[in-house]
Amino acid sequence: MLLPPLGLATLAAHLRRLGVETKVFDGTFATFEGMRADLRAYRPDIVGLSTMVGLTRNTLRLAERVRADLPDCLIVAGGPLPTVFPARYTEHVDAVFRGEADVSFPRFCVDYIARAASPADLGELALDGYAGLFVQADGLHVDNPVVHHGERELASFPLPDRSDFDHAAYQREWQRASGCKVTSLLATLGCPHTCDFCSRPVFGDVVRHRDLDTVFAEIDQIRGLGYDSLWIADDTFTLDATYLEAFCRRIAGLSMTWSCLSRADGIDLPTMRLMKEAGCWRVYLGLESGSQATLDLMRKRITVEQGVRTTRLYREAGIEVAAFFIVGYPGETVASIEDTFRLALALPLDEISFNVPVPLPGSTLFERLGGPDEGRDWEQENEITFLYPSDIDEAWLRRRIEETMRAFAAKR
Numbered sequence: 001m002l003l004p005p006l007g008l009a010t011l012a013a014h015l016r017r018l019g020v021e022t023k024v025f026d027g028t029f030a031t032f033e034g035m036r037a038d039l040r041a042y043r044p045d046i047v048g049l050s051t052m053v054g055l056t057r058n059t060l061r062l063a064e065r066v067r068a069d070l071p072d073c074l075i076v077a078g079g080p081l082p083t084v085f086p087a088r089y090t091e092h093v094d095a096v097f098r099g100e101a102d103v104s105f106p107r108f109c110v111d112y113i114a115r116a117a118s119p120a121d122l123g124e125l126a127l128d129g130y131a132g133l134f135v136q137a138d139g140l141h142v143d144n145p146v147v148h149h150g151e152r153e154l155a156s157f158p159l160p161d162r163s164d165f166d167h168a169a170y171q172r173e174w175q176r177a178s179g180c181k182v183t184s185l186l187a188t189l190g191c192p193h194t195c196d197f198c199s200r201p202v203f204g205d206v207v208r209h210r211d212l213d214t215v216f217a218e219i220d221q222i223r224g225l226g227y228d229s230l231w232i233a234d235d236t237f238t239l240d241a242t243y244l245e246a247f248c249r250r251i252a253g254l255s256m257t258w259s260c261l262s263r264a265d266g267i268d269l270p271t272m273r274l275m276k277e278a279g280c281w282r283v284y285l286g287l288e289s290g291s292q293a294t295l296d297l298m299r300k301r302i303t304v305e306q307g308v309r310t311t312r313l314y315r316e317a318g319i320e321v322a323a324f325f326i327v328g329y330p331g332e333t334v335a336s337i338e339d340t341f342r343l344a345l346a347l348p349l350d351e352i353s354f355n356v357p358v359p360l361p362g363s364t365l366f367e368r369l370g371g372p373d374e375g376r377d378w379e380q381e382n383e384i385t386f387l388y389p390s391d392i393d394e395a396w397l398r399r400r401i402e403e404t405m406r407a408f409a410a411k412r
């Protein structure tokens with residue numbers, strides 16, 4: 001899924017609103033050396049690196065190059081992984097912003113630039129005034145609490161500024177892969193569920209709805225950039241039926257298709273029909289397992305039957321269903337994994353995917369199992385490789401996944 005990084009677009013909008021000259025360097029289509037040359041030419045006072053699981057190695061490599069090329073530049077990291085492991089980054093960068101940095105990071109930049117400071121002067125700023133700031137340097141130890149911005153505050157925020165992205169390149173890729181031009185949008189923040197494997201580092205469990213006027217102003221902006229389809233990136237977009245229905249009524253008639261994540265509970269057929277009429281063509285359901293015992297281990301708080309029923313209802317409403325499954329959960333058996341393969345083949349699904357559990361920093365699974373070793377560092381994206389000792393034979397699991405995927409393809 002190629003999507004312009006929304007976190008950077010969000011911060012760019014806030015920075016520009018405060019008058020800070022800002023440029024977003026999107027790594028999606030860049031080469032390492034190209035990015036390095038661009039940064040050298042631009043000569044920024046502050047470089048902010050946005051990073052998450054899977055990007056650590058590249059982030060640290062880039063930080064190292066920036067340090068070498070621009071020794072007076074302050075290097076800051078933020079995003080999901082630095083939020084959970086700030087100290088890992090402060091070995092390589094000057095400061096980390098944890099959590100929602102919309103207000104605190106831009107204010108920090110204004111103050112830093114106003115003092116014409118250099119990284120060595122960091123201690124001269126009133127560092128305890130910036131939410132989520134984490135600094136660990138000679139004599140400096142700052143670890144400020146994170147914030148979750150309230151709904152009224154969110155409504156006053158500028159729209160993400162997508163002007164620095166290469167939209168033609170994104171749209172070309174999407175057009176080729178799916179026939180439409182898709183980009184992401186975030187309408188609600190946070191998730192109230194407590195699934196064992198999930199990490200909600202930035203938005204946490206405080207659910208907030210963005211004001212729909214703002215969301216639709218953003219949709220206008222997105223349409224103006226030539227996109228015709230949205231991937232709604234919310235953790236639980238279908239959680240609140242009233243908000244969802246209001247969204248559907250407003251997007252209907254805009255000739256915009258969309259897809260989103262949903263859950264196996266809390267949604268009924270009339271709402272699904274409304275979603276369909278409003279352009280929703282596909283939902284992604286974390287069905288996770290065909291075994292109730294495994295769902296309980298995952299603290300998923302759904303039943304297998306709810307998953308079956310919701311899949312059927314979405315299909316009845318004319319919406320495609322893609323399902324995610326996790327196989328080889330700590331504590332599960334070969335028999336329960338087979339239940340999952342059986343369920344995936346029995347349901348009227350349009351797409352399936354199987355993953356082994358990855359102990360994501362910030363999840364209770366991670367706390368229980370401990371982190372994968374540093375050398376591997378979650379680089380095994382989308383591979384069937386256990387990052388911790390498991391009784392399940394990887395070669396067997398890989399074979400069974402391949403067989404199930406083949407059987408699924410043959411059935412369609």
Ligand code: B12
Nearest residue numbers: 005006007048049050053054078079080081097100101199
């Ligand atoms: C969209 C998305 C993707 C897109 C990313 C596209 C892109 N270019 O952005 C795609 C589909 C590619 C993707 C892939 C993956 N993702 Co993802 N993704 C998301 C999702 C749904 C939304 C992200 C988003 O747009 N947020 C909106 C913006 C506004 O928020 P933000 O980026 O966090 O930015 C804010 C702060 O973090 C901070 N900030 C961010 N950057 C910076 C930089 C600086 C300098 C500062 C100061 C602050 C700062 O300020 C911003 C404003 O408040 C999140 C879930 C979520 N709710 O966040 C998961 C999430 C980030 N992904 C996650 C994971 C695990 C993955 C994968 C590993 C999944 C997989 N197995 O394949 C891969 C990894 C890909 C890779 N890194 O190579 C996890 C990360 C967990 C963690 N602890 O890091 C999350 C939290 C979902 C989850 N619970 O599992 N993902």
